[in-house]
Amino acid sequence: MSVLVDEDTRVVVQGITGGEGKFHTEQMLEYGTNVVAGAVPGRGGQEVAGVPVFDTVQGAAREADANAAVVFVPPAFAGDACFEALDADGIDLVVAITEGIPTQDMARVYRKLQETDTHLVGPNCPGVITPGVAKLGILPGNIFSEGNVGLVSRSGTLTYQVVDNLTNRGIGQSTAIGIGGDPIIGTDFIGALEQFEADPDTHAVVMCGEIGGEDEEEAARYIGEHMDTPVAGFIAGRTAPPGKRMGHAGAIVSGSGTGTAQSKITALEDNGVPVGDTPEEVADHVEDLL
């Protein structure tokens, strides 16, 4: 078992004819992902990496039975691409990889999202992987291993680091979800934690947060009140100065002191979540929890 992505996931890649879209479609296919279609306006009828291309996401859903979309569209058009995927009948998961989508575009997408049952992961994220089954996005498949630990993170490479620490000890993963580093994202920590809590094969969860916003604090309260599955945590950005954006658009401690690492760490610990000082220590905590 797993969350969001399983054997029945049938992927349409939006932007499959672009450099990134094509490269990662090949990588996804190689990993065993069931990529059934691409969607690029004006390119219907073509093929990329043996995958048929449609002009619209709706066409891909109807003709190729796609039920999940991965967005590799450039930032200026990615908001619209998310809308298209959310609007298409039959698509129930959208994973937006694109980095640099204007925030106001995402506010509109977020508004649309409230009206649908579709899950949106991202944007500005590495994607979702269920090891041994399928990956949607750009995560390097070879570092993951099959198992029972769920992982949710705002950052791509930090996810790889923590997964590496787990895999090296023989601790496999059920599903890893990169929720993305932007100020406005679809699935947040709580959304991902709800999925893991409902999955009988996820026995523990690692949550990797970072400075900025208050999602981690809210997630900590959710864990305290609603979760039986144990969670271990990590927070990046303890040394970040206020007012400086640390790479991710969302990773910034505001001048008034909200969004600090300490506030997040305290909230997690107060709700029974052990927080590692190093990625290696996170793996120690997971080992204890299992």
Added chain:
Amino acid sequence: MRLHEYQAKQVFADAGIPTPASQLAETVDEAVDAAEEIGYPVAIKAQVHVGGRGKAGGIKLVESKEEAREAAEDIIGMDLKGYHVSKVLVEEAVDFVNELYVGVTMDRGEGRPVAMVSTKGGVNIEEVAEEDPDAIAREHIDPAFGMHPFQARKVVYEAGVDREVANDVASVLTTLYQLWDDRDGADTEINPLMITSDDEVIAADAVMNIDGDALFRQPEIAEMGEEAAEGDELEQKADEYGFDYVRLDGNVGIIGNGAGLVMTTLDLVDYYGGEPANFLDVGGGAKADRIANALDMVFSDENVDSVVFNIFGGITRGDEVANGINQALEQFDEIPKPVTVRLAGTNAEEGMEILNEDLVTVEHTLEDAVQRAVEYAKEVEA
């Protein structure tokens, strides 16, 4: 991206928000001429992105030509909290009876914009938000509809603004929201919005932060942003190279890929007793020349005594990184600062074979690499 006050005021004025008479000056003579033309009293205001400009001596109120000259001489060319002042705004001093705060920003927790009004203007609004949150009235806006006229009125009345000026304040807020929406604002605010004894409203300050990811469709703003660019030399160099870079105070230089992992590397330097000198994210898929540029940047920071490279390859390939590091270091007769490298992920094995161990120290885990780099920094210090 943040505009200067004089730029933001121009944008506000063009949209119909009342602003005081003002002129931009780059020399003392220009400033004095401007003051004479506007008529005293005038305020002379340093155009730099520094909070608390007034307290730091960057804003002076003057009553005469002599005072104007003196103030302009003091402010133009001064160093204000590390920023060089090259421009001042000479502005009519407004005789006010009340100061309000009016702002529009994105509430990231709610995923939609929020309009805010407070009668406690003229002071640091973040302090008000912390100490007396009820003093700020808030109204969330549905991005599908935009701000309804009633919402502007509602938030103004909820804030307790006097009925005599409420309509004018609501009108300013409506325009401010339009600007935020049309110009891809991140934060737009007026603090203070002054109320005169004649019940006129005037924007005495103007803040306009634009979403950097939206500049491709805001060419006019992007052009203003080039004028507004500041920051130290290294930060400007990082902009040219296209790196996410933040300069800090320590002596351990840090280069990595991916914001979360680079932040984690900084945190580990601190955890193991060192002090990070910078945040530098080379981004995804960095090729050899980009890696060499990153190393060049960190070497040129004179505070740096030791450098740690932490790359976890997803789309970034270890062999590319290793070639970049070799390429950058082979130019030196003597390596200026010790470099510790840790490669993991895609093609990491190949990368580690390529690395010239005469030039760098190779470590296999993140923790070991950081500890080694911290040790080197301490040796140099001692």
